[in-house]
Amino acid sequence: xxxxxxxxxxxxxxxxxxxxxxxxxxxxxxxxxxxxxxxxxxxxxxxxxxxxxxxxxxxxxxxxxxxxxxxxxxxxxxxxxxxxxxxxxxxxxxxxxxxxxxxxxxxxxxxxxxxxxxxxxxxxxxxxxxxxxxxxxxxxxxxxxxxxxxxxxxxxxxxxxxxxxxxxxxxxxxxxxxxxxxxxxxxxxxxxxxxxxxxxxxxxxxxxxxxxxxxxxxxxxxxxxxxxxxxxxxxxxxxxxxxxxxxxxxxxxxxxxxxxxxxxxxxxxxxxxxxxxxxxxxxxxxxxxxxxxxxxxxxxxxxxxxxxxxxxxxxxxxxxxxxxxxxxxxxxxxxxxxxxxxxxxxxxxxxxxxxxxxxxxxxxxxxxxxxxxxxxxxxxxxxxxxxxxxxxxxxxxxxxxxxxxxxxxxxxxxxxxxxxxxxxxxxxxxxxxxxxxxxxxxxxxxxxxxxxxxxxxx
Amino acid sequence: xxxxxxxxxxxxxxxxxxxxxxxxxxxxxxxxxxxxxxxxxxxxxxxxxxxxxxxxxxxxxxxxxxxxxxxxxxxxxxxxxxxxxxxxxxxxxxxxxxxxxxxxxxxxxxxxxxxxxxxxxxxxxxxxxxxxxxxxxxxxxxxxxxxxxxxxxxxxxxxxxxxxxxxxxxxxxxxxxxxxxxxxxxxxxxxxxxxxxxxxxxxxxxxxxxxxxxxxxxxxxxxxxxxxxxxxxxxxxxxxxxxxxxxxxxxxxxxxxxxxxxxxxxxxxxxxxxxxxxxxxxxxxxxxxxxxxxxxxxxxxxxxxx
Numbered sequence: 001x002x003x004x005x006x007x008x009x010x011x012x013x014x015x016x017x018x019x020x021x022x023x024x025x026x027x028x029x030x031x032x033x034x035x036x037x038x039x040x041x042x043x044x045x046x047x048x049x050x051x052x053x054x055x056x057x058x059x060x061x062x063x064x065x066x067x068x069x070x071x072x073x074x075x076x077x078x079x080x081x082x083x084x085x086x087x088x089x090x091x092x093x094x095x096x097x098x099x100x101x102x103x104x105x106x107x108x109x110x111x112x113x114x115x116x117x118x119x120x121x122x123x124x125x126x127x128x129x130x131x132x133x134x135x136x137x138x139x140x141x142x143x144x145x146x147x148x149x150x151x152x153x154x155x156x157x158x159x160x161x162x163x164x165x166x167x168x169x170x171x172x173x174x175x176x177x178x179x180x181x182x183x184x185x186x187x188x189x190x191x192x193x194x195x196x197x198x199x200x201x202x203x204x205x206x207x208x209x210x211x212x213x214x215x216x217x218x219x220x221x222x223x224x225x226x227x228x229x230x231x232x233x234x235x236x237x238x239x240x241x242x243x244x245x246x247x248x249x250x251x252x253x254x255x256x257x258x259x260x261x262x263x264x265x266x267x268x269x270x271x272x273x274x275x276x277x278x279x280x281x282x283x284x285x286x287x288x289x290x291x292x293x294x295x296x297x298x299x300x301x302x303x304x305x306x307x308x309x310x311x312x313x314x315x316x317x318x319x320x321x322x323x324x325x326x327x328x329x330x331x332x333x334x335x336x337x338x339x340x341x342x343x344x345x346x347x348x349x350x351x352x353x354x355x356x357x358x359x360x361x362x363x364x365x366x367x368x369x370x371x372x373x374x375x376x377x378x379x380x381x382x383x384x385x386x387x388x389x390x391x392x393x394x395x396x397x398x399x400x401x402x403x404x405x406x407x408x409x410x411x412x413x414x415x416x417x418x419x420x421x422x423x424x425x426x427x428x429x430x431x432x433x434x435x436x437x438x439x440x441x442x443x444x445x446x447x448x449x450x451x452x453x454x455x456x457x458x
Numbered sequence: 459x460x461x462x463x464x465x466x467x468x469x470x471x472x473x474x475x476x477x478x479x480x481x482x483x484x485x486x487x488x489x490x491x492x493x494x495x496x497x498x499x500x501x502x503x504x505x506x507x508x509x510x511x512x513x514x515x516x517x518x519x520x521x522x523x524x525x526x527x528x529x530x531x532x533x534x535x536x537x538x539x540x541x542x543x544x545x546x547x548x549x550x551x552x553x554x555x556x557x558x559x560x561x562x563x564x565x566x567x568x569x570x571x572x573x574x575x576x577x578x579x580x581x582x583x584x585x586x587x588x589x590x591x592x593x594x595x596x597x598x599x600x601x602x603x604x605x606x607x608x609x610x611x612x613x614x615x616x617x618x619x620x621x622x623x624x625x626x627x628x629x630x631x632x633x634x635x636x637x638x639x640x641x642x643x644x645x646x647x648x649x650x651x652x653x654x655x656x657x658x659x660x661x662x663x664x665x666x667x668x669x670x671x672x673x674x675x676x677x678x679x680x681x682x683x684x685x686x687x688x689x690x691x692x693x694x695x696x697x698x699x700x701x702x703x704x705x706x707x708x709x710x711x712x713x714x715x716x717x718x719x720x721x722x723x724x725x726x727x728x729x730x731x732x733x734x735x736x737x738x739x740x741x742x743x744x745x746x747x748x749x750x751x752x753x754x755x756x757x758x759x760x761x762x763x764x
Contacts, residue, residue, distance in 0.1 A: 032463065099496050110508045114515040121519045125526045125623060128590070128599060350619075354596030356634075357619055365624055368512075379512050383505045390497025390504060397498060408472045412465040421462040426760045 004453070006052075006059065007446045013060030014439035017044055020063045021432040028420045029429075036205030038418040039069045040197055068197040069418040075204055078410050079211040079218070085407055086212040086274030087281070088400040094161055094282040095393040098290065101153040102386045109297075110379045110386075112146040115139050117368040120361060123347075128315070128355030133344035140323065144337040147298050151335040154287060155252075161283045162254040168213060168275060169247050169256070175210050176228065176242035179203060183225040184240045190224045210236070214245075215273010232271040234258055253283065286392060291334070293385050299333035300373045300381075302326070306340075308367060312348025312360030321346055470752055477745045484738040493729040503726040510723040517716045520626055524705045524712065527623045527633040531702045534592055534635065537585040538695040541640075544575050544582070545658075545688035549681060551575075552665055556678035569669035576662045580605055580612065583637050593637035595619035602637040603659075610667075612659035614638050618649065625708045631701055635694050643690055656687040 021042040031037040045064040049056040104110065119139040123132040182203040189196040203226055210216040210228065216236055218228045228237035236243055236258075244259045256272070258265045269280035302324040313319040325340040327333045341347060350357020373381045487493050494500050494507065555568045583603040585592045594602040596619030605612050616637045622630035638644040643655025651657050661683055668676030 095498075096496075099498055102497065104497055104504055104507060105495070110511065114512050118515055118519050121516070121523065121624065125523050126588075350596060352596060352617070352619070354598070354617060354619060356590065356594070356598035356621060357596035358621060359619075362622060362624055362630060366628075369627060379508050380505060383508045386497040387501045387504045390499075390501035393496070393498035394501060404472070408468060412468060415462055415464045415468070416460045419462050419464050421460050423760045424460070426764060430764060 004446055004450055006057065008443065008450075010047075010058065010060035011439050011443040011446060013047065013062060015436060015443070017042070017061045017063050018432045018436040018439060022429065022436070024066060025425050025428045025432060029422065029425050032420045032422060032425075034201075036201050036208070037420065038197070038201050038204075039420050041067045041069070043067050065195065066197060068195060068200065070200075071414065071417050074410060074414045074417065075208075078407070078414060079208055081403060081407050081410060082208050082212040083215040083274045085400070085403040086215065086276075087278040088396055088403055090164075090275035090278030091282050091396050092393075092400055094157055094279070095286075095389070095396050097157045097160070098154065098282070098287070098389050099393050101150055101157065102290070102389050104386055108382075108386075109143075109146050109150060110382050112139075112143040113301075113368075113379050113382070116143045117365065120364055123349060124358045124361040124365065127349035127358035127361055130344055133347050133349070136347060137339060137341060137344060140339040140341075143301075144324070144339060147294070147334045147337045150294060151291065154291060158253070158283055158287055161279050162252075165254050165256070165276065165279055166247050169245050172210065172214055172236075172245050173242070175206050175213075176237050176245075179206050179210070179226060179228060179237045180240050180242040182206070183237065187224045187239075196224075211274060213275045215277055230258075230267070230271050231273040231277075232267075234265060234267070234271060286389070290385060290389065292331070293381075293388075295330050295333040296373065297334070297378065297381050297385070298337045299327055299330045301378055302333065302337055304367050304370070304372050305364065308360070308364045309348050311363070312351055313353050313357075314348050315345040315353055315355060317353040318346070319348060321348060323347075466755060470748065470755070473748055474745065474752075477741055477748065481738060481741045481745065484734055484741060487729040487734050488731065488738065491729055491731070492727055493734075494727045500726070507723060507726045510719050510726070513719045514716065514723065516627070517712050517719060520624070521709065521712045521716075523623050524625050524709050527625065527631065528702060528705050528709075530587065530592070530633050531698050531705070533585070533587045534698060535695070535702075537582045537592065538640075538691060538698070540582045541579060541691050542688065542695070544578050545684060545691060548572065548575055548662065548665065549684045549688070552677045552681055552684060555669055555674045556681075558674065560674070562672045565669045565672055565674060569666050572662060572666045572669065576605070576612075576659065576666070579641070579658065579662070583641055591616065591637075593635060593640055595634070595636040595638070596621065603641065610663055612641075614642060618644065625705060626712070631704060631708075633701065635698065640691065640694055643687075654686075655690055656683055658687050658690075661687055 021044070024040055024042050028039055042063045043065045044061055046061055047059040049058045102108070116136075116139040119132075119135045123129070123136050126132050182199050186196040186199050186203065189199070207216070207218050207226060207228065211218075214236075215231045216228050217231060218226050218237075221227055221239075225239045226237065227235070227239075229235050234243075236245075246257055246259050246264070247254045248257060249255075256267045256276070258267065269277060269284055272280060303326075306322040306324055306326060309323040310320045314321060322340045325336070325338045327336055349361045351359050367378075369377050371377055376384065486495070494503060497504055551568050551571055555565060560568075580603045583593050584601055590598040591600070591602050592598075594600060594616030597616045600615050602614055602616035603612050604615065614637055618636045618638055619634075620632050620636070621634040623633050625631050636644075638649070641659060642657045643651045645652050645655065661680060665677045665680050665684075668674070668680070
């Protein structure tokens, strides 16, 4: 009887193991579209054999553990590339905005310069004309408006960046809190010798997101905790504790700091990665550069025109007037440009008060092509400013496309190795079903044998 | 590497995304006709494009300036012709008066006509276009020449301003003649009649006074001076004729420059429609193929076979 009983028992283990396997297959199938899910496989192993009489006979099969397919190298690559992609993708909308503001077509600053000098050129053929003089004053006001519009729109782009930064802070804090929770659960589960498969999947996904948003770097400690730091090494998550990220006003901008209980650590752009870094780059590097160059342009323009205008005399016989309100400092020049003259008679078209005198106008016209700003005239200097943003935006576009390409490749690789393939799962399903059916057949055969045996005695 | 449904759908989605973005770009280029609408479309083309824009704008203005200069000179030409005729008539009268045999009454009549010629000269000198005096230098809102019947002199209220028009980058052309240069022989604009030149008005007064004083030989003595004074007008007239032909040339070269600049601007800015359409068609067929493939893939399933 010992043999048949043992067979029954081993058949039972097979039924159980295959049921478990089917369950795992089912889990894989339902999670086929879950982001970050790693395929799980039952690790089937025979029960240790027993020495019965002269033979070692096995006692059945068991699911020893559930394995989670995981490629550390790919996960690290995806994390790195996500951080790079975060930088570029966060830059792309502010860059598009700035590109629109510093345009090249009609309505751009270059166009305003052309219009302004055109009105002066028109005045040169009729220097005493009231309408022509009015036009020059109007174009002066228009170019002042154009400068201040550009500055205002750059500021509003900057405000948008600040709003975006603020909105992303909560997301980071929630993510780090969840990672800290997961650390607790994973180390608790894994202390008992099991593997916390789905918790690890979830944590990997969160780490990838965190890498994309703030460029966080992580490594795993020996007890299964993920230790997360900022690119400069400051801790975000340490075992069960996460450090809170906080935004605080710094001038007109939002700055970031880490809160360590009683002390705070202010973060500069080098401490950050990912989307935060991208936003900081546009806000703290590109925009101040563009603004200061626009200021320089406005300052040079105003002072050059003023100097030449002072040399002339208005219809009222007064000379030495400024065309634009004098600007004392380069900083903020673009937003403070305004026309100083209050009447058309004050416009100094000539070097005398004679209405037909256009000599000074001809001199002012010379400024249009004069290389007054370091080898550039006004329009070509503006052209260089737009070229800077154009080159940056084009670089961003190319780089973002490339990073998206490689991320898709990497994620495909990861899903190819760790992800769920429906075909494979269906075949596994067949396999486990067949094994289950075979075990059942086996059991019923053993049952028949037992019945036969029991029928021996009437 | 295994291809799973996730990887297949991700790749497909990514490809469709890319292709539709590219198609949207191309469609925008075709719709606007421009390949450059933002600085990032071609950063290297920004500088030449802006320079072309400035030049196109300037060329339009130079053309208007040149035309306005030509108008001014054409107007001047008529008045200079009148002045020339007046001088010729004056010479005729002076020669006739010098023939002898005329009574003092006859000479008086000649003197009257000379006086009228002076009026005519003053009128021509005070010629206006568009409310501005042609021969007044910069002071073009004030009547330049006035006859003082008591002192028997003509005073000049204009100045020696030389009105220059910028007719091409850095090139200015003088488009006026100051009244003092024309009538008073002050070509170097120092306010004093140049040596060898004549103040036409005082010449007329001298002749008139001689005739009134019954002194025809006094009038005859001025004939050479009248001829020289006429030359003075003719010289200025031919100078302006030269300026006019220079302006005409400028006008022609401006229209050529405008064509060149538009061509250059178009090269940097405009989309090559043929090439753009072709690549749009390429993208469209790629897109269609991808869509068809998507349909096919979702039809094939292991579930149909087990």
